[in-house]
Every structure is written in structure tokens, then in C-alpha cells.
Amino acid sequence: MSRFQVKKVAVLGAGVMGAQIAAHLVNVRVPVVLFDLAAKEGPKNGIVTKAIDNLKKLKPAPLGVAEDAELIQAANYEEHLALLGECDLVIEAIAERMDWKLDLYRKIAPHVASHAILASNTSGLSITKLAEAVPESIRPRFCGIHFFNPPRYMTLVELIPTPTTEAQVLDELETFAISALGKGVVRAKDTPNFIANRIGIAGMLATLKEVENFGLTFDVVDDLTGKRLGRASSGTFRTADVVGLDTLAHVVKTLQDNLDEKRDPFYPNFATPPVLAKLLELGHLGQKTKAGFYKKAGRDVLRFDLQSGEYVSAGAKADEVYGRMLKKPAGERLKLLRNAEGPQGRFLWAILRDGFHYAAVHLADIAESARDVDLAMRWGFGMQQGPFELWQEAGWLQVAQWIQEDIAAGKALSKAPLPEWVFKGPVAEAGGVHTREGSWSASEQRFVPERRLPVHARQLFPERVLGAQAPRAEEAGTTISDEGDVRVWTLDGEVLIASIHSKMNAISPDVAEALAEAVALAEREYRGLVIWSSDDKFSVGADLQAMLPAFVVAGIDAVEGAEQALQDVMLRIRYANVPVVAAVRGLALGGGCELAVYSARRVAAMESYIGLVEVGVGLVPGAGGLTYIARRAAENAATSTGSDLLPFLTEGFTAAAMAKVGTSALESRKLGYLVEGDIVVPNKDELLYVALQQARAMADAGWRPPMKRSFRVAGRSGAATITGQLVNMRDGGFISAHDFHIASLIAHVVTGGDVDPGTLVTEEYLMALERKAFCSLVVHPKTQERIMGMLSTGKPLRN
Structure with a gap:
């Protein structure tokens, strides 16, 4: 890997994007300086400090x-x-004004370090023109870097070189963006709006055009173009409101100002849509102004109606017949939509056709290969598949024929024919643009392989496009066993990997047994064990549905037996004679959280959501979660000069009693579910690599499990103090009577039960208290209502 080190970054411009880029740099622990103009009144850093303060209030949290x-x-x-x-690294992120950017470059050029990379975060301005204002000595280290909003959550970063950008500079910046920032990088050609916005905004304009053609409303369109279509759940117009209609208008204007019908045969469709123009005229810019295509009125959501100029009731849904069509295999789905008689079906075919058409016509101009287009649309616009992937899956030549027929019939948005390579030559013979050998480059007229930098070796199972026939994690390595919804396998013959693959990776008795067997096997024949799953769910916790039949047949004794078995597995993992590393990505809730905290070490992706959430179904953590809270409090108190355990216990108790979930790995560390020795990995695709490295390093260091020891608890006086606070909350109407009952049981367990303050207890003792509390709630009618409510609706019931 490159030895280029980014020890500090400057971000120029404290606007929406600049401030949030700075925030993400802080998230990944890169020191950052945020610049803006000197304030005319008050402290000169006033503009920046206001922007920094605002970061604390934004949702989603940057x-x-x-x-x-x-x-x-x-x-x-x-x-x-x-x-x-x-x-x-210096990232310029000021407003999208060419003159302002050029003036700033002249101002900063004498101060930029001789080795530093200077990059412009622009959504569409010409990087080559910007480079002309940069001194000749800096030009080899100048390029475009386009983050998507919000930068913390959006995977895509586009890198755009100029003719004078050194190849090594791009490699170094890509390496940093992938590994340090956790991004998916696509290199774009220096064309208006680059790849994702060029395809995405053209698609949004096409959607507005087809909405007008078919007479649909925004709420129905959003229902059709969200998750049902394999796109972002916010659909088309809610997404526009989140991005900002002024931002959307700016990107549209970039297309209008920099293209013409000769360069883009779809150009006549780039006129600002009347509804967008009207909303801008009214100052309704979307979420930031609390009104756009939609606005909230109390608890109601309203949609804008262009004809009346007023907001009217929203919430209309698509005809369910199209919902059923969208669940069909790709080829059948597109055929049904193309032949549909209703406007909703014909609309869906039209926007998909328009997207295929536009992407094919412009592939040679905007991207090195079809892979870059598809990944850019996945990472930048939240699509499950890019346009070329869907087209290929549905049957390349058949779909191409349908598109060409629509073009000939005047149904398409442009008369431009599909490129010749669509029908003839290697693409037609391969049945699409993605193959094992690579993806189609229309500019080079060949399949080009993926770019492979040393940093990519850290991604053992990266996201790949359909048709690339990349190895799947579920089939990779050597499988040792695959029983009880746990695949036990190895990549190197040294470290064992256990991957849960039950529904939502829930922990059933069979899963628990398989994990215990994996620990035993690792102790006999391997140097360590990593618990890792290939999706965004480490584990959502205990499988309640698997528990119910045993409860019905054998009563509460069966539940208690299952809970003890699960607790025994947690202790087996904690005291294993090989290091057990939990590689946490996405959801680690309830039993998933307990599985993580009982591992020797946790390696967590930045976007991991960890917490004990059992209160939501009327239960208490029962697989050792409360025992962990009590033990950690005692260990932390032991490093203090004070003798009172309660201050060290309060946060853990509150987190469990309120079902708090860490909404990032950083917050999970603050809640105590990750500790200082644990590692946070910015890029989720590097998680398994780092976890395996950790397991090997711990084994090399002569791993020994912790010695079993007793620890102090707060006792009955601690429980009384907590319960007194709970009484106030109940009597004040902040929690229900059943919430009070559950929280009191949690307080009883974490303080050690009916014992004197400072009493020494064992983990097994506290786990017995956990089981008793857990089982007492299983038979409680209010808890049973909550469990059934969650199983039937997927949402917590407050009773």
C-alpha cells in the first residue's frame, strides 16, 4: 500500500457540505481544520463556529x-x-461558483504544502477549468473529489482527474478515501455532473416528465419508485426534498449551461420542470425550509399540487397489482410493466427504459466502464442495482429490442438510437456489459478489469456488480460445518470463522449450540475464532419465534433451560482458550450485543448499531447483558479512588432500561458496548480482514483468557436509589407501570439482588438473577402482549 499519510486535512468552506465533510473526518479520527471567511462582526471565526455548533443539531447526525x-x-x-x-490534503468545498473557487485557489496556493493534494468538492464544475487557476507546481496534485450528501452515510466518492493529475496522486487519494473514510470510489471523466449526478438527475428529470405524461401524483410515484423498485426508501420526491430543491436546481442548471442537443440528445428534457420552478419561486426548498414537494402539517404529511398551488393531503399508495409485478424475476417484471394497461405500470416501464437508454448513449462519454455507472448509482443514489445490472439480468438483447422499438415509435424521450455495441459484438455475445473478465468500456470497445490497488486486498468480499461472477462469502473458503444456521469455515486454515445465517441472524438454541461447537473446534485445531456475517446484521438477538413452541409445550422450564444454555455459550466464548473476535457490522441488538460484549475483542464497522433492546418486547436482557453491565461497572470503579459503585453503574443501567442503541460505533463505545481496546473500521468491506488480523495478532501475543474472579455489586441500597428515581418517572407519567416493573427488575439484577453493598459475586450468580427476571416476564400478560405485537407488526408496543 502507498505510504502517503494524511495526518491532517483542511476543508475550505463551512457550508452544508464542507462542515459535514469535516465532521466525517473527525468520525474517522483524522484531525481537520475547517476554514471560511472571517466574520465581519464579532469573533472572526464566527462563521465556522456557528457551522460547527449546527452539526450537533442536524438529522441524520453527521x-x-x-x-x-x-x-x-x-x-x-x-x-x-x-x-x-x-x-x-486540502479539500475545497465552497459554493458552486467558478469565479469564487478560482479566486480562492489564488489566495491559498502560496500556503499549500509542497507534498499536499488539493481537491475540489464540486458536484459538476469542470475540474480541468479549475486546474487552470492553480499554479503549475500544484497541478499534478490537483483533482476533483465529489462527496455525496450526507457525507457520513453516503458511500460514493467520485474522483475526477485533469490531464495534468499524476496517476500516483489519484491512487493515494483513492486509498485514503477507501480505507480511512470508508468510501466506495469511482473515477469519473471530467464531464458535466460526472457519473452519478449525470445519470441520476437526468433520471429525475425524466421521471418528472413521465409523471406529467401519465398524470400521477408525487406520493404515488414515491411509493412506486422507492423500495418496491429497489431504490432508496424515500422514493423520488422525498429524496429531492432531503437533498434540497435549490441543490437539485443547481445541478440541473449545470447540465443546461454546459450541454446542448449536439452533446446530449436528451437536452430538450433538461428544462427546469414547472413544479420545480414554482417551488423555488415560493422559497420551498425541501427539508431545510420544511416545505418542498411535501410538507408536514402537525402529524399530517401534505403534497404540493401544481395546478392549485396549494398543499393537499398526501399518503396515496400505488395499485398493489404493480407491487406484485415488481416482485417478479427481472425479465418477467419488465415484460409485465411494458405490457401493462394502467398508467402506473406504463410509467414504471417508461422511467426504466429512459434510464437504460440514457446510460447506454452516454457510457462512452462519462465513465471508464459500465461498472463505474452501476456502482455510482448504487452508492450515490441508494439503488440495489445499477441500470446496466438490471438490464442485463432481465435479458440484454430482449430489453434492447424493446427500447429500440419505443425509440422508433416515438415513445422514448429522445430519438437517439442505442449505440451499435448494444446489439453487435462482445456485449451481445456475452449477454450484457458485465463479465468475469471485466465490464464493458464503450470508449475502449473492450471489457476492462477492475482497478486493483493494494488497498483493495483488504476487502475480502467487496461489493461487486451482477455478472462479474465474483466469489460470494457464503461459498468462499473451506466449509468445516454448516448446521444450526451457522456456517463454520476458514480462509487460511489458521483462524476459524463462524457466520450466522438464520433470518435476521437471530440466535436460536440451534445457533447457540453451533457457536459453542465452533469455539470447541477452534480451541482444538485453530488459532482463533472470528464471528462475522456478510450482511448488515451481526445479529438482531434471540429468536423469540423459536422460543415460543417450547414454551407452549413445556412451559417456563423450557425457556429457563434455553436461557441458561445461551448464557453458558456466552461464558464459553469469554473464557475460550483462543481469542474470539466479534466482527460487528450493522445491527447488533439484544443477544447480538451480548454475543459481541462476551467476545475477547470487537472490531466494529463505523455504522454499527449496538444495544440491549429487550425492554421493547417487555423483557430484560437474559443472555448475560446485565451481568456484563454490573461487571464493567465494578471494573471501572476499581480504577477509581471512590468506593461508590453507583456512578459507574448508572449509564449501563440507563442504556438497558431505556433500550438505548449506539447509533454509531463511536456512540456504542460511549455506552460501554465497545471498550477502548476495540477497533472501529471505517470501511465495512475491510471488517473481516481486520478481524482476522486481530485474531492472529492476539494468538501471536500468547493469548490467555481472563481469569475468573468475583466482583463487587452495589447491593440493595443501590437498587433502592435507582428504584426511587423510577418511582418519580412512573408517577410523573414518563413510563408505564409495566415499564417501571421491567426497569426495577433490571436494577435488582445489576445491583446484585438482596445483598449488602460491596458484596462479591460471580458472573454465574448474576446470570441466575437474570434468568429469574427474564422468566418472570415471559409469563407476564403485558410482556406477552408486547412480544405478539412485535412479531405481528415489527414495531414495539407500549402498554
């Missing part, structure tokens, strides 16, 4: 933990330009 806002160093161009010399 910061992993709000307090980290203080880690962003504020600066202004008048006083602090010398700080640029300390930075290895």
Missing part, C-alpha cells in the same frame, strides 16, 4: 457523537492560511 464537534479546528482565511502548510 457526527458519531455530538461532543466530537469540538475536535474540529476553526479557522478563517484572513488569519490562519499558514495552517494549510500543516495539511496533507
Whole structure:
């Protein structure tokens, strides 16, 4: 891998994007200086400090933990330009005005370090034109870097070189963006709006055109173009509101200003849609102004109606017949939509056809290969499949014929024919643009392989396009066993991997038994064990549905036996004679959280959501979660000079009693579910690599499990203090009587039960209290109502 190190970054511009890019740099622990103009009144850093303060209020949260806002160093161009010399990467993110950007480059150029990379975060301005304002000495280290909003959550980063950008500079920046920032990188050609926005905004304009053609309303369209279509759940127009209609209009204007009908045969469709123009005229810019295509009125959601100029009731859904069509295999699905008689079906075929058509016509102009288009649309627009992937899956030549027939019949948005390569030559012979050998490059007229930098070796099972025939994690390596919904396998013959693959990766008695067997096998024949799953669910916890039949047949004794078996597995993992590493990605809830905290070490993806959530179904953590909270409190108190355990217990108790979930790995560390020795990995695709490395390193260091020891508990006086606070909450109407009952049971367990303060207890003792509390709730009518409510609706019931 490149030895280029980014020790510090400067972000120029404290607007929406600049401030959030700075926030994400702080999330991944890269020191950052955020610049803006000097304020005309008050402190000169006032513009930046206001932007930093605002980061704490934004939703979705740009910061992993709000307090980290203080880690962003504020600066202004008048006083602090010398700080640029300390930075290895300078990201310019000011407003999309070519003249403003060029003026800023002239101002900062003398201060940029001789080795530093200078990159412009622009959504569509010409990088080559921007480079002309940069001194000749900096041009080899200048390029475009386009983050998508919000930068913390959106995977895509587009890198755009100029003719003078050094190849090594792009490789170094791509390496940093992938491994340090956790991004998926696509290299784009320097064309208006690059790849994702060029395809995506053209698609949005086409959608608006087809909405008009078929007379549909925005709410129905969003229902059709969200999850049903394999796209972002917010659909088309809610997504536009989130992005900002002013931002959308700006990107549209970039297309209008930089293209014409000769360069883009779809250009006549790029006129600002009347509804967008009207909303902009009204100052309704979307979520930021609380009104756009939609607005909230109390609890009601309203949609804008162009004819009346008013907001009217929203919430209309698509005809369910099209919902059923969209569940069909790709080829059958597109055929049904194309032949549909209703406007909703014909609309869906039209927008899909328009997308295929536009992507094919412009592939040679905007991207190195079809793979870059598909990944850009997945990572930048939340699509499950890019346009070329869907087209290929549905039957390449058949779909191409349908598109060409629509073009000939005047139904398409442009008369431009599909390129010749669609019908003849290697693509037609291969049945699509993606093959094992590579993806089709229309500019080079060949299949080109993926770019492979050393950093990519850290991604053992990266996201790949359909048709690439990449190895799947579920089939990779050597399978040792695959029983009880747990595949036990190895990649290197040294470290064992256990992958849960039950529904939602829930932990049933069979899963627990299989994990115990994996530990035993690892102790006999391997150097370590990694618990890892290939999707965004480490585990959602205990399988309640698997528990119910045993309860019906054998009563509460069966439940108690299952809980003890699960607790025994947790202790088996904690005291294993090989290191057990939990590789956490996505959801680790309830029993999944317990599985993680009982492992020797946790390696967590940044976007991991960890917590004990059993209260939501009227239960208490029963597989050792409360025991963990009590033990950690005692261990933390042991490092203090004070003798009172309660302050160290409060946060853990509150997290369990309120079912708090860490909404990032950083917040999960704050809640105590991750500890200082645990590792946070920005890129989810590097998670397994890092976890395996950790297991090997721990084994090399002579791993020994912790010694079993007793620890102090707060006792009955601690429980009384907590219960007194709960009484106030109940009597004040903040929690229900059943919530009070559950929280009191949690307090009883974490304080050690009816014992004196400072009493030494064992994990087994506390786990027995957990089981008793858990089982007492299983038979409680209010808890049974909550369990059945969750199983039937998927939502917590408050009773």
C-alpha cells in the first residue's frame, strides 16, 4: 500500500457540505481544520463556529457523537492560511461558483504544502477549468473529489482527474478515501455532473416528465419508485426534498449551461420542470425550509399540487397489482410493466427504459466502464442495482429490442438510437456489459478489469456488480460445518470463522449450540475464532419465534433451560482458550450485543448499531447483558479512588432500561458496548480482514483468557436509589407501570439482588438473577402482549 499519510486535512468552506465533510473526518479520527471567511462582526471565526455548533443539531447526525464537534479546528482565511502548510490534503468545498473557487485557489496556493493534494468538492464544475487557476507546481496534485450528501452515510466518492493529475496522486487519494473514510470510489471523466449526478438527475428529470405524461401524483410515484423498485426508501420526491430543491436546481442548471442537443440528445428534457420552478419561486426548498414537494402539517404529511398551488393531503399508495409485478424475476417484471394497461405500470416501464437508454448513449462519454455507472448509482443514489445490472439480468438483447422499438415509435424521450455495441459484438455475445473478465468500456470497445490497488486486498468480499461472477462469502473458503444456521469455515486454515445465517441472524438454541461447537473446534485445531456475517446484521438477538413452541409445550422450564444454555455459550466464548473476535457490522441488538460484549475483542464497522433492546418486547436482557453491565461497572470503579459503585453503574443501567442503541460505533463505545481496546473500521468491506488480523495478532501475543474472579455489586441500597428515581418517572407519567416493573427488575439484577453493598459475586450468580427476571416476564400478560405485537407488526408496543 502507498505510504502517503494524511495526518491532517483542511476543508475550505463551512457550508452544508464542507462542515459535514469535516465532521466525517473527525468520525474517522483524522484531525481537520475547517476554514471560511472571517466574520465581519464579532469573533472572526464566527462563521465556522456557528457551522460547527449546527452539526450537533442536524438529522441524520453527521457526527458519531455530538461532543466530537469540538475536535474540529476553526479557522478563517484572513488569519490562519499558514495552517494549510500543516495539511496533507486540502479539500475545497465552497459554493458552486467558478469565479469564487478560482479566486480562492489564488489566495491559498502560496500556503499549500509542497507534498499536499488539493481537491475540489464540486458536484459538476469542470475540474480541468479549475486546474487552470492553480499554479503549475500544484497541478499534478490537483483533482476533483465529489462527496455525496450526507457525507457520513453516503458511500460514493467520485474522483475526477485533469490531464495534468499524476496517476500516483489519484491512487493515494483513492486509498485514503477507501480505507480511512470508508468510501466506495469511482473515477469519473471530467464531464458535466460526472457519473452519478449525470445519470441520476437526468433520471429525475425524466421521471418528472413521465409523471406529467401519465398524470400521477408525487406520493404515488414515491411509493412506486422507492423500495418496491429497489431504490432508496424515500422514493423520488422525498429524496429531492432531503437533498434540497435549490441543490437539485443547481445541478440541473449545470447540465443546461454546459450541454446542448449536439452533446446530449436528451437536452430538450433538461428544462427546469414547472413544479420545480414554482417551488423555488415560493422559497420551498425541501427539508431545510420544511416545505418542498411535501410538507408536514402537525402529524399530517401534505403534497404540493401544481395546478392549485396549494398543499393537499398526501399518503396515496400505488395499485398493489404493480407491487406484485415488481416482485417478479427481472425479465418477467419488465415484460409485465411494458405490457401493462394502467398508467402506473406504463410509467414504471417508461422511467426504466429512459434510464437504460440514457446510460447506454452516454457510457462512452462519462465513465471508464459500465461498472463505474452501476456502482455510482448504487452508492450515490441508494439503488440495489445499477441500470446496466438490471438490464442485463432481465435479458440484454430482449430489453434492447424493446427500447429500440419505443425509440422508433416515438415513445422514448429522445430519438437517439442505442449505440451499435448494444446489439453487435462482445456485449451481445456475452449477454450484457458485465463479465468475469471485466465490464464493458464503450470508449475502449473492450471489457476492462477492475482497478486493483493494494488497498483493495483488504476487502475480502467487496461489493461487486451482477455478472462479474465474483466469489460470494457464503461459498468462499473451506466449509468445516454448516448446521444450526451457522456456517463454520476458514480462509487460511489458521483462524476459524463462524457466520450466522438464520433470518435476521437471530440466535436460536440451534445457533447457540453451533457457536459453542465452533469455539470447541477452534480451541482444538485453530488459532482463533472470528464471528462475522456478510450482511448488515451481526445479529438482531434471540429468536423469540423459536422460543415460543417450547414454551407452549413445556412451559417456563423450557425457556429457563434455553436461557441458561445461551448464557453458558456466552461464558464459553469469554473464557475460550483462543481469542474470539466479534466482527460487528450493522445491527447488533439484544443477544447480538451480548454475543459481541462476551467476545475477547470487537472490531466494529463505523455504522454499527449496538444495544440491549429487550425492554421493547417487555423483557430484560437474559443472555448475560446485565451481568456484563454490573461487571464493567465494578471494573471501572476499581480504577477509581471512590468506593461508590453507583456512578459507574448508572449509564449501563440507563442504556438497558431505556433500550438505548449506539447509533454509531463511536456512540456504542460511549455506552460501554465497545471498550477502548476495540477497533472501529471505517470501511465495512475491510471488517473481516481486520478481524482476522486481530485474531492472529492476539494468538501471536500468547493469548490467555481472563481469569475468573468475583466482583463487587452495589447491593440493595443501590437498587433502592435507582428504584426511587423510577418511582418519580412512573408517577410523573414518563413510563408505564409495566415499564417501571421491567426497569426495577433490571436494577435488582445489576445491583446484585438482596445483598449488602460491596458484596462479591460471580458472573454465574448474576446470570441466575437474570434468568429469574427474564422468566418472570415471559409469563407476564403485558410482556406477552408486547412480544405478539412485535412479531405481528415489527414495531414495539407500549402498554
